[in-house]
């Protein structure tokens with residue numbers, strides 16, 4: 177049994193590639209590609225590659241539907257990550273000393 181989803185790229189069926197050609201002479205079409213669901217792109221490994229055949233199709237989808245996606249998860253205020261900024265003396269590959277600025281995330285979960 178084949179386990180797949182159709183690529184969600186809005187223009188997937190318009191790309192001129194031979195693997196999209198279906199039908200018989202006189203009634204050929206370019207068809208949306210199948211995205212096989214494997215252990216690498218489904219279940220706990222679900223990602224954009226579960227729904228799109230390529231980065232290009234993902235970009236087409238994101239650019240076409242960005243307003244709707246943002247409406248689902250709007251950002252109305254800035255997020256912040258507590259940090260500490262630490263200056264440390266360091267030495268580069270040629271032996272010169274320099275001051276390195278390190279940004280260290282602060283654990284706020286009490287652990």
Ligand SMILES: [Zn+2]
Nearest residue numbers: 183188229233
């Ligand atoms: Zn596609």
